[in-house]
Amino acid sequence: MANKKKEKEKELEVEEILSRSEQFIEKNKKNLLYGIVAVAAIVGIILAYHYGYAIPRSERATQAIFKGEQYFERDSFALALNGNGLDYEGFEWIADQYGRTKAGNLANAYAGICYYKLGDPQAAIKRLKAYSGNDTQIAPTLVGLIGDCYVSTGDTKEAIGYFEKAAAQAGNEIISPIYLKKAGIAYESLNQYKEAIKAYTVIKEKYNRSSEAMDIDKYISRAEILSKK
Numbered sequence: 001m002a003n004k005k006k007e008k009e010k011e012l013e014v015e016e017i018l019s020r021s022e023q024f025i026e027k028n029k030k031n032l033l034y035g036i037v038a039v040a041a042i043v044g045i046i047l048a049y050h051y052g053y054a055i056p057r058s059e060r061a062t063q064a065i066f067k068g069e070q071y072f073e074r075d076s077f078a079l080a081l082n083g084n085g086l087d088y089e090g091f092e093w094i095a096d097q098y099g100r101t102k103a104g105n106l107a108n109a110y111a112g113i114c115y116y117k118l119g120d121p122q123a124a125i126k127r128l129k130a131y132s133g134n135d136t137q138i139a140p141t142l143v144g145l146i147g148d149c150y151v152s153t154g155d156t157k158e159a160i161g162y163f164e165k166a167a168a169q170a171g172n173e174i175i176s177p178i179y180l181k182k183a184g185i186a187y188e189s190l191n192q193y194k195e196a197i198k199a200y201t202v203i204k205e206k207y208n209r210s211s212e213a214m215d216i217d218k219y220i221s222r223a224e225i226l227s228k229k
Contacts, residue, residue, distance in 0.1 A: 064088075064089065064094050064097075064098070064103070065091070065094055065103045065106065065107055065110075067084075067087070067088040068080045068088060068090065068091050068094065068107070068110060069110070071084075071088075072091075072110055072113075072114070075117075077113075077114040077117045077118050078114075078118060080110065080114050081110075081111055081114035081115065081118070091107045091108075091110045091111040091114060092107075092111050092127075094107040095107040095108045095111050095127065095130065099130070105131060105132060105133070106131075108127050108128070108130040108131040109127075109128065109131040109133075109138070109142055111127040112124045112125075112126075112127035112128035112130075112131065112142065112145065113128075113142075113145065115127060116128075116145060116148065116149055116152075121148075121149035121150070121152040121153050122149075122153065124145070124146075124149045125146055125149045125150070128142050128143075128145060128146050128149070129146065136169070136170050136171060136172060136175075137170075137175070139169060140165075140166040140167070140169040140170035140175050140176075140179070141166070141170075141175060143162055143165050143166040143169060144162060144163060144166035144167075144175070144178070144179045144182070146162045147159040147160070147161075147162030147163040147166065147179070147182065147186075148182075150162065151186065156186050156189055156190055157190065159182075159186055160183050160186045160187060160190075163179040163180070163182045163183035163186065164179070164180075164183050164199075166179040167179040167180045167183065173207045173209055173210045174210070176206075176207055176210075177203045177207040177210040177211075177212035177213060178212060180199045180200070180202055180203050180207070180212070181199070181200070181203060181212045181216075181219070183196075183199045184196040184197075184199035184200045184203075184219060184223070185219075187199060188222075188223060188226070191226075193223045193224070193226050193227035194227060196219075196223040197220055197223045197224060197227070200216050200219045200220045200223065201220065203216045204216045204217070204220065
């Protein structure tokens, strides 16, 4: 009897919940309908943007950048950057027009390198900083190039920060020792020999199989001698 009574109570609870739900729906059906329509409209807008605007835009950016990459590979940096006046607008234009696409983002990187190669480090810094990426190859190399740009402008202290950031971001024996060595040399130029020794020592201990490690003892010895003067 007790079990039957409990089952009956559960049935009543379920019926009450269902009844309340039905009452709520009946009472608020207009608002619910408006809500469903609003959600459907938002989803429609998102899909329309994605397939009607974002994807075609991304494809146009990819097509636009292709010729620039050909100029870039031939070291025709001015043409790659500014266009040929005919069928190619240039990395600078692509970055401005399609900056939020993958190709537009990459155009920032290309433009930055072109500016650096053409002797305009300030413009290079602006474009390189506009690039966003988190891979362990391209991104840290571009960060390191920002450091090279700052060295070109005479701001060695700022450059060191980017060299160290590039080394940390890469975290591998190919790229990291390159920028640690640059950081060490930059520290030496500022007479900060202890910091230089630290940078060189990381190469020796952590990246001992890299090409930079082959003669790193020479750099460590030099910095140690200079630090005692």
